[in-house]
Amino acid sequence: MDFITKFPILLAKLNFNMVSTNQIYELYFILNPELSAEQIDAQISKISKLIKDELGGENVEIEKQGLKRLAYRVKKHYSGFYVLMNFELELENCQKISNLERKLNIEKEVLRYIILNQTEFLIQKSKEKPSNTEIRNHNELNKKARRPKDRKCIVKHMGLRVIDYKDVDLLQQFVSPYAKIFHRDKTGTSAKFQRKIAKAVKRARHMALLPFTPQD
Numbered sequence: 001m002d003f004i005t006k007f008p009i010l011l012a013k014l015n016f017n018m019v020s021t022n023q024i025y026e027l028y029f030i031l032n033p034e035l036s037a038e039q040i041d042a043q044i045s046k047i048s049k050l051i052k053d054e055l056g057g058e059n060v061e062i063e064k065q066g067l068k069r070l071a072y073r074v075k076k077h078y079s080g081f082y083v084l085m086n087f088e089l090e091l092e093n094c095q096k097i098s099n100l101e102r103k104l105n106i107e108k109e110v111l112r113y114i115i116l117n118q119t120e121f122l123i124q125k126s127k128e129k130p131s132n133t134e135i136r137n138h139n140e141l142n143k144k145a146r147r148p149k150d151r152k153c154i155v156k157h158m159g160l161r162v163i164d165y166k167d168v169d170l171l172q173q174f175v176s177p178y179a180k181i182f183h184r185d186k187t188g189t190s191a192k193f194q195r196k197i198a199k200a201v202k203r204a205r206h207m208a209l210l211p212f213t214p215q216d
Contacts, residue, residue: 021091024122027051028166028207029104029113030080033067040064040081043109048085050103055096057087070208074111080208084166086118114207124161131159137173138187151188155197163196165203171210175201178214 031043044062051057065082074080089096097115104113135141138154145151154173155163163170174182174189174197181201184194204210 023089023091023094023117024119025057025087025089025097026116026118027085027087027100027113028116029083029085030070030074030111030208031083032109032111033077033079033081035081035109039109043107044083047104047107050100051085051087054099054103055087055089056093057089060085060087071205071211072208072213074208077111080111112207114203116203121162128161129159131157133157136170138189139173142188145188148185148188151185153188153190153193155189155193163193163200165200165207166209167200168204168209171197171201171204175210179211 027047029047031040035043044064048060048062051060063084065084067079067081069079070077094117101115104110136154136158138151141154141157142151165171174187176182181198184191187194189197201210205212
């Protein structure tokens with residue numbers, strides 16, 4: 001199930017946002033794994049209330065992704081409880097995002113977070129026409145290629161228009177065992193998607209979905 005299917009309200013608003021000044025934001029954060037289920041719910045409710053009351057956020061949608069092992073230690077923890085929130089803001093309220101960041105920075109139970117404006121991402125995602133191919137790895141796609149210029153872009157082959165930093169299975173093929181991003185000569189990725197992949201990998205590293213170094 002992809003992102004668009006998970007959040008039908010956001011999908012219904014995509015056409016509206018193409019001509020509207022309303023923006024769709026994503027808040028992805030990691031909670032202390034030692035919290036009880038009740039404490040986790042309380043933290044989520046607290047952040048959701050903050051978005052609604054102080055930012056004027058609407059249509060807040062929450063996905064509790066559960067406990068995951070972190071790619072590296074964060075604040076002395078090797079695991080964390082991941083939560084994804086999506087909400088809508090009027091354009092004049094977007095500047096209030098800094099208020100949310102300040103609150104999250106001092107919230108001791110939030111190990112790490114990232115806030116992104118996903119309006120354009122979702123519009124492009126809704127225009128995707130994924131191919132029916134079973135090939136989802138650049139090595140398999142280019143196994144017969146002898147020269148770098150013979151290699152094909154796996155992202156284009158799959159019919160994607162955007163790269164989601166949370167799609168670790170997709171991103172891992174573009175990172176070496178030494179935690180370095182492969183040059184596009186090796187993967188066949190186009191320059192446009194190489195930049196998108198690099199940005200997604202950096203965001204995934206920030207959220208401890210991918211390691212910074214092979215020792216992590």
